[in-house]
Amino acid sequence: MDAPHDVVIIGSGFGGIGMAARLLRAGVRDVVVLEKADGLGGTWRDNTYPGAACDIPSHLYSFSFEPKVDWSRRFPRQQEILDYLWHVARKYDVLPLIRFGAEVTEARFDEEAGLWRVSTSGGDRLAARVLISACGQLNRPALPDIEGRDSFAGPSFHSARWDHGVDLSGKRVAVIGTGASAIQIVPELATTAERLVVFQRSAPYVIGKPDRPYRAWEKTLLAAVPGLYALSRARIYALYEARALAFIKYPALMRLLTWQFRRILRAQVPDPGLRARLVPDYPMGCKRILLSDDYYPALTRPNVDLVTDPITRITPSGVEAGGRVHEVDVIVYATGFRGADFVGPMKIVGRGGLTLDEAWRDGARAHLGIAVSGFPNLFLLYGPYTNLGHNSIIYMLESQFRYVLGCVRALRQTGLAWIDVRPEAQDAFDRRMRERMRATVWEAGCASWYMTADGKVVNNWPGFTFAYRRATRRPDPRHFRAGRARPIRPAAAGRAADL
Template sequence: MAPRYDAVVVGAGFGGMGAGIQLDRLGLHDYVILERESDLGGTWHVNRYPGLAVDIASVTYSYSFEPNPNWSRLFAPGAELKKYADHVADKYGLRERMRFGTSVDSARWDAEHQCWVVTVAGGETLTARYLLTATGFLSQPYTPPFPGIETFAGKIIHTTAWDDTYDLTDRRVAIIGTGATSVQLVPEVADRARELTVFQRTPIWVVPKVDMPIPPAVQRLFARVPITQKAARLANTTALEALMVIGVLHYKQAKPLNKAAALLAKAHLRAQVRDKRTREQLTPDYDFGCKRPTFSNRYFATFNEPHVRLETGGIERIEPDGIVTATGAKTEIDTLVLATGFNLWDVNFPAIEIIGRDGVNLGKFWRDNRFQAYEGITVPKFPNFLSLNSPYSYSGLSYFTTIEAQMKHMARLFGELARRGETTFEVSARANTEFLDRVTGKLGSSVFYGGDCATARSYYFNQHGEAALLRPTSTVNAHREAVRFPLDDYLYGRAG
């Protein structure tokens, strides 16, 4: 029984769209992209909170093969990223192969027919020769189980489900969380609310944001002479590599660079916040890079405003009209904003139930045998399966470096399949183990294990204390291995 599709792709964000583009390049045109939301774009469709913007320069946060010369700023606002996603989907003919409002419940490898059986909400099943999951790293919102939250009588808004109709003017607002989202959101809410209290559990490293409008003349130059935009992309990528790969992943060898980044962030904080006590509360006590650092020119300065208060006491409970901390102090509010981030390791790896060869459950396999994926993309006992958001896959700071490395891996792997006249692949246990040993060995030099990250509460770490998210190599290495990995690291076969 032949499968219905060449491939099923789960997720219509930039990762899923990159997978679709590569499938077309490989001649596998009969695929479907399943998306649980009402439209494409992933993060840039779901998130629309005030202040939303890319936190990596726009020239880098885009496909290298599809540059956008029309970014309005160095760090483009979220609406422009959504517009760019729409442009890519339309230009590459992806939209007509997307199904929106379609939640995938599970996927199971059918050994008899050598295909994947994908079950969606409502019971419908789809069959495909290949399964590609592109559900993103930050796709499962997390709300801590605050005691009493169900009794709150005011308005509750999670940043991933922003209510555009709700007016914050003259409101008494509390924001829980001080991660990258909150850094963008806090100044915007402060501009509107009568009172704003920011509840901080863990401070975040914030460095100055070198942001400015991109003049129309520069946009025209990028459009007419594309190499100029490529040069800007290269310069920005090089800077990110210095920050992430050298300062974070090679912490032991380049500790002065890491300390210099921390000093820059501290100087930025000192220049922007007048009150000494507030500065102390906003200063992390873990090393730079243990959590993803962020950029802002407004976040720190917001705490100088008389109607803005930083609260660092632990939350004891939520009452109908406010929040009570462990000290017994109560903050009365009428609006509660949850900037509490995402759950990566409990429900996002993987985001759906995936059953491979011999009935192996991927989520259970990862939790029982450490989180792992060969070159950050394939897993033993899961034939014809590509996990585009996997352990040890994230390379550099721009998600697009990861996406494009995986597209190159797909091209090499499927090219070998075609050369052999085969239709199934599975990474060998040997190759997977060797890769896992190599990347975990390299992480020994990183800030995650060589620095002080004990108090960071970083999503880089899983529940076993492993920093299993980032690939501990340069972007150049990731892309080189994507086109040079040993072809005999895979086992090949033919359906039937």
């Protein structure tokens, strides 16, 4: 086993890379990042399907401490985002800290030593004074429980595990699902597949995506004029933040977006029968609102069929729905992720042998979405109640970075071995979230990936993002209990002020 490290981070997506960069800037040098895959990037490494892109503008979907003025387009695509993350990891010296192929299987808190004992699938064992989970919410693909799924004779794969060895040109392809990934995949496959069958369980709300490449003069201007990029970022933030009113306070405001949806649907789908099947049966915003200018036109192509009958089973030759077997050569599952499994399938064991699965038996809970009572010195990034429906998750992550750095500073300055959020503080936060969630559109009567199996929304933040930043400005000592043992090693001289 290695000597105890100051901080071990699990995951190397936006959360893990950004957290490591901030720790290094603050003078915390003994940091290890454990990554189960052979490359960094998290969801932007995994999702390489045709058309993969972000639905948040590029100027806002980036770290405030590392602006990128030369984004190629308004809404970044997968490869450019992944390239940006590699750039950040290199520039801030994070890359040498990453241990690839190191999937964490268990992390157990040693109360006597004040350390986390971490085990990986490769047999490595590490000790950490602080453990940070940066696994995210969209890293574990969800495959549907459909009879006969394993009987299909042709290639089949999840959208987040795209098989690029399968040539889809001239093939009959089924896409199961109509969520955020599917509306990007379908237009791409519609132009290459001989026949494309889209299986829709629930129609999504799709509105326009004002995407286009940035012109050369625009990028030159952004680089040359001080403050122009920051102004663009602030403008986009304000426009998107205003949408929170419709999600969290006044769901009736969704009528404006509903009008936009209906206008686009009428303009892009002339067939009234097809158009009727594309109208959702739930309030707008209850599920994720999707952005696309080419999804509806793709569904009107002569080689594309939309099937809304429930899938009965999968056969060796295709997909059965509505009493008919749709014979296909390839099946693509665009069926989303296990969003409520924030740290699965790792086993996390806290004080007194309590596992995180036991603590979260009735749903995930964490103070400010970051600290879990009974699990000292464990901090979650992109944890419960921190997902958004209206703005950039990078803004939320940067708020969490500051809070975690404040906790590390407290450990260092006080000589404490561990801090553990008090159960009453966590309970009070959870009650506030539950009370505020009732007024949101997410509890307007639909089932979504935001929900647990028993219908509780535990993923989303029911407020403004600037309110979350204010709440996480600094850790409140009154919210924590503490234990003494060995302190975190002092930071490098002259760097503590960054914390």
